[in-house]
Each structure stands twice: as structure tokens, then as C-alpha cells.
Amino acid sequence: MTLLEIDGLTKRFGGLVAVDDFDMTVERGEIVGLIGPNGSGKSTVFNCLMGIYNVTDGQIHFDGEEITNDSTHEIVNRGLSRVSQESNPIDDMTVRENIKLFTLPNSILAFSGGASDEEIAEYAARVDIEDQLEEHPGSMPHAGVRRLEIAKALATEPEMLLLDEPFAGMNQQEITELAAKMEEFREEGITQVVVDHNMGGLMGLVDRIVVINNGDFLAAGTPEEIAGDDDVQEAYLAGEVTQ
């Protein structure tokens, strides 16, 4: 069953066409990789999905409902959540408080609410940071802060997680551990789209890879099919990105 459907997505910044009539579908339960050379439009697609950018043209449907140009909090409430490339925890707050912030009702009229301490500990445990709940993000290593960013996204109870370069800056052991967590999220029923520059870190994790080039759909297939695709090789060579 299709969970996410992107039809003819176009995003222009003035005269620059960052995403150009791009199509992509994601089935419930899949882990899909979205790859493409530098500046090919991957982050712009995520920003359009999350309502950060207004779409110039095209439609986005999530779980059968149109969400094109809905506000970010409406989109999050529908079950779509993103882990950005940049970590942005609030350093004055503990890990617990940072996670709690993402569970508070999105209304200026709400003065209380949010997840209980037990629920926050569960979100943290899903990424193995339950022992660091009283720490401040500034005292954690890079991989720990990245886990906190994922816990914040999990705290919105998503059906689909969008992960933008989740393995960036991690060593091989950290990458292996995070990939295992992502498999667990899938078993818990969370569909995932993972953006990466190339497919190195995605082999063995994703079911399917979609390749975007110059803002447009270039190819889709299993990691093996994409690795052997001449058009993809050519696009990467033109973008001077090595695999």
C-alpha cells in the first residue's frame, strides 16, 4: 500500500529550478534511499514534503490525503517527521527536556501536557540514550547528538521518518549501529526515506533506491540495479562525486 506519493513536484527559487517535475512513491514498510549528486535537489524534496518550502507545482499525498503546502505542524500531526542533516538541540536543556519539547501540543493555548517521563525514557531507549537523559547535548559525542535528533523525531510518533544524511560524520561502528536501529524502526512499523550522497552506506539497508539528478527523477531500482546503471554512473561522474 502506497504511503507517500509525490507527483510532478516542482520547486523554483527565482530562475533556478531546484526540483523539476519529480515523481516518487514509497510503499508502507519500505526503507527507500534517495540519492543524487551535490545540489541535485534531495534536501529541497524533503523541505517540500515537510511544508518548509511552498511547492511551485505538483502534488504530495500522504496516507491517501493531499498534504501539498500544508503547514509543518499539520504534516507532523499526520505522521511524517524529519531528522535534519544539521543537529539543533537546545544546549540549555537536558536530553529529556529536548525530547519533551517535541511532544508538547502545538498550540499557544497549551500550557501543560506532553509525554510522561516514562514515555520520554522509551523514546530515548529506542536509540540507546536512556542513560543520558539528564545530560546536556553539548557534553555528548556527535553520534549521541544525532541519536537525540532521532529520538526527537520518534517522539512525534511518526508513520514515516525522513532521514537526511543520517550517517554523516559517523565512524563505521556508529554507522552499523544506526543501521541496525533503522531496521528496528521498520519492524516497529515506521516507513523510512534516507537521503545520502551515494549508496555506500545504504547497501544492505534499503529495499529500493531512487536517484534524482538536476531535480528530476533519473532511475529507481534495487541497490544492485542502481550500482550497475550506466545513466547513474554518468550523472555521478558529471557531478564529480565518487562512489
Ligand SMILES: Nc1ncnc2c1ncn2[C@@H]1O[C@H](COP(=O)(O)OP(=O)(O)OP(=O)(O)O)[C@@H](O)[C@H]1O
Ligand atoms: N533556499 C534556497 N534558495 C535558493 N536556492 C536554493 C535553496 N535551497 C536549495 N537551493 C538550490 O537548489 C538546488 C538543489 O539544492 P539541494 O540542497 O536540494 O540539493 P541536495 O541534493 O540536497 O544537495 P547536497 O547533497 O549538496 O546537500 C541547488 O542548486 C541549491 O543551490
